[in-house]
Amino acid sequence: MKLFEYMGKELFAGAGITVPRGKMVTTPDEAAAVAAEIGGDVVVKSQILSGKRGKGGGIKFATNPEEAKQAAGQILGMTIQGLKVEMLLVEEKLQIDQEYYLAITIDGAAKKPIIIASAQGGMDIEDVADEFIVKQHVDVSIGVQPYLAREVSRKLGLKGNVYKDFNRLLPLLYKMFRDKDAELVEINPLVRSGEKLIAADSKVTIDDEALFRHNELPYVDERTEFERKAHEIGISYVQLDGNIAVMANGAGITMGTLDTIQHYGGSAANFMDAGGGTGMEGTAKALEILLGNKPKVILINIFGGITRCDDVANALVQVKTNIGIPVPVVIRLVGTNEEQGVQILKDNGFAAYKMMHDAAAKAVEIANS
Numbered sequence: 001m002k003l004f005e006y007m008g009k010e011l012f013a014g015a016g017i018t019v020p021r022g023k024m025v026t027t028p029d030e031a032a033a034v035a036a037e038i039g040g041d042v043v044v045k046s047q048i049l050s051g052k053r054g055k056g057g058g059i060k061f062a063t064n065p066e067e068a069k070q071a072a073g074q075i076l077g078m079t080i081q082g083l084k085v086e087m088l089l090v091e092e093k094l095q096i097d098q099e100y101y102l103a104i105t106i107d108g109a110a111k112k113p114i115i116i117a118s119a120q121g122g123m124d125i126e127d128v129a130d131e132f133i134v135k136q137h138v139d140v141s142i143g144v145q146p147y148l149a150r151e152v153s154r155k156l157g158l159k160g161n162v163y164k165d166f167n168r169l170l171p172l173l174y175k176m177f178r179d180k181d182a183e184l185v186e187i188n189p190l191v192r193s194g195e196k197l198i199a200a201d202s203k204v205t206i207d208d209e210a211l212f213r214h215n216e217l218p219y220v221d222e223r224t225e226f227e228r229k230a231h232e233i234g235i236s237y238v239q240l241d242g243n244i245a246v247m248a249n250g251a252g253i254t255m256g257t258l259d260t261i262q263h264y265g266g267s268a269a270n271f272m273d274a275g276g277g278t279g280m281e282g283t284a285k286a287l288e289i290l291l292g293n294k295p296k297v298i299l300i301n302i303f304g305g306i307t308r309c310d311d312v313a314n315a316l317v318q319v320k321t322n323i324g325i326p327v328p329v330v331i332r333l334v335g336t337n338e339e340q341g342v343q344i345l346k347d348n349g350f351a352a353y354k355m356m357h358d359a360a361a362k363a364v365e366i367a368n369s
Contacts, residue, residue, distance in 0.1 A: 001206045001220055004047045006089045008185075008202030015176040017169055017187075018198045022091020031072035032065040034090040041093035044071040048083040049222055056080035061093060082241075094200055099189035100156065101125050102170075103203075104138075104177045106184075113138040113177065115148075115170070119156050121189040144174040161195040169197055180217070181210030226270075226289050233285050235274055242267025244367050245295035245327075247286055249274050249307045253356075257301045260357055266364030269295045274307070283315035288323065297328045299363040301356055304335025311337075313344035320348065328366050332359035 003011070006024040013019050023034045024047065035042045046058030053059050058080045060071035068090060078085045101121030107114040117134040118125065134155040138144055149167040158166050169190075177185045186203035206217060223231065230237030236251070244261055246268050248254040254273045261268050270293060274286050290298055302312050312333065319325060333341050333352040342352045353359040 001208055001211060002049045002222060003202075003204040003206065003218070003220060004049065004087065005045065005202050006047060006087075007218055007220070008204035009089075009199065011176060011180065011204060012173075012187075012199050012202055016172045017176075018196060019202075020091040020094055020198060020200065022089055025072065025088050025090055026076075026086065028069040028072040028076070031088060031090050032069035035062060035065040035068035038090070038092050042068055042090055043093050044068055044075060045089045045091070046075050046078065046080060046085040047087040047089055048080055048085055049220070050081040050083055053080055058085060094191050094198060095193045096189075096191050096200075097194065098192040099200075100192065100197075101128075101133075101186075101188045102173070102190045103184065103186035103188070104174055104182075105186075107137065110137055113140065113174070115144075115152060115174075117152055117156055125188055138174065143178070144171045146171075162192055162197060165195070165197045180204075181207045181213060183207050226292055229289050229292075230272070230286070233282055235272060235282070235286050235289075237273075237289065238271040239293065240268050240270050242269045243296040244363050245269045245272075245290040245293060245298045246301070247272045247274055247283075247290060247298070248301040249303065249305075253301060253303055257299065257356065257360065260360040261299070261364060264357075264361045264364040266360075266367050269293050281315075283312055284318050284322075287315060287319045287325075291319075291323070291325065291327070295327060295367075297330060297363050297366040298325070299359060300329065300331045300333070301359060302331075302333050302335065304333070304338060304341070307335070308337045309333050309335055309341030310344060311341075313341040313348075313350075316350065317344060317348045330359050330363040330366065332356050 009019040021038055025031045025034055031044060042062050044060045044062060046053050058075055062068035062071050072088055075085055075088060099122040101118040103116045104113055115136040118128055118132055120128045120132050134152055136152055149170040153163050153166045173185055182204060184205040187199045189200050191198045191200040224239045226239055227237050244266050246257055248257050251273050254271055258268045331350060331352045334354060345352050
């Protein structure tokens with residue numbers, strides 16, 4: 001579960017890490033009020049679960065409450081990286097003398113937490129060469145001891161009070177990482193402002209499997225409307241940006257279907273694994289979700305085992321009868337009760353393919369025509 005920036009900064013502040021003064025707002029008037037409370041220059045920042053906000057116009061500066069109100073009015077309602085801006089963070093503008101990068105995450109290969117730091121933080125951190133990035137594994141049995149913090153500080157070239165502040169900050173960040181069962185805690189940039197280090201941004205991801213231990217954390221639902229509906233009926237569904245709606249029964253066959261669509265020059269509107277044994281009612285609900293995303297064509301790829309072909313065929317007929325299907329449907333149907341399923345489809349004006357690649361090629365042809 002990803003947290004919004006303002007949520008991450010609240011966790012940082014609670015852990016003893018210095019953050020800018022600021023508050024989350026949802027209206028231009030609230031932005032003006034927070035700017036007046038802070039006094040001086042402020043930053044108005046869009047709150048979405050994505051990076052590149054600055055490049056997308058989602059971060060603006062203001063020198064007074066009226067400018068903050070105007071900036072908030074411009075940002076609220078924007079769409080950045082495909083996400084609508086509904087919240088803002090208004091906070092004090094920092095004096096930035098240098099930007100660092102600092103993160104703790106899990107190194108799956110080493111099976112250990114890893115500290116990643118760089119003296120070249122800020123935008124486009126992903127383009128920084130490896131030689132300028134410090135990586136240090138953490139022994140979970142002892143955590144981040146002072147010597148480890150000093151080692152990272154030395155490699156970053158820190159000196160004086162900033163060196164001391166970093167040595168104080170790093171163990172606090174690691175403790176928060178462990179206490180909150182995080183998969184990632186990231187500060188980019190970690191700003192040197194005078195002799196202090198301030199977390200100017202935050203990115204925090206919590207392990208979903210550990211959420212039951214953290215009732216104190218806000219719940220952030222990243223799912224789209226259709227992803228939520230699919231979750232409610234127990235179907236794996238991920239919304240994509242193509243125009244060919246896909247339903248298959250199994251993660252492997254679904255991924256294979258998406259790859260085959262791309263091979264023929266098409267693009268999938270979703271990943272939907274209807275699973276085995278979904279039944280006629282569940283299949284009908286799954287088809288309704290696919291239609292809600294307004295695709296150009298629906299591709300159904302069923303290799304019947306537990307899932308019976310006649311159930312899939314009857315579900316398709318049920319949806320056609322009850323709500324109508326306004327787009328073409330391409331079906332590949334083989335397996336358990338295949339003959340019955342194919343006959344049901346033929347009786348109701350549908351054709352069924354035997355081979356997946358033939359069905360995928362036809363779906364792409366329809367979508368691109």
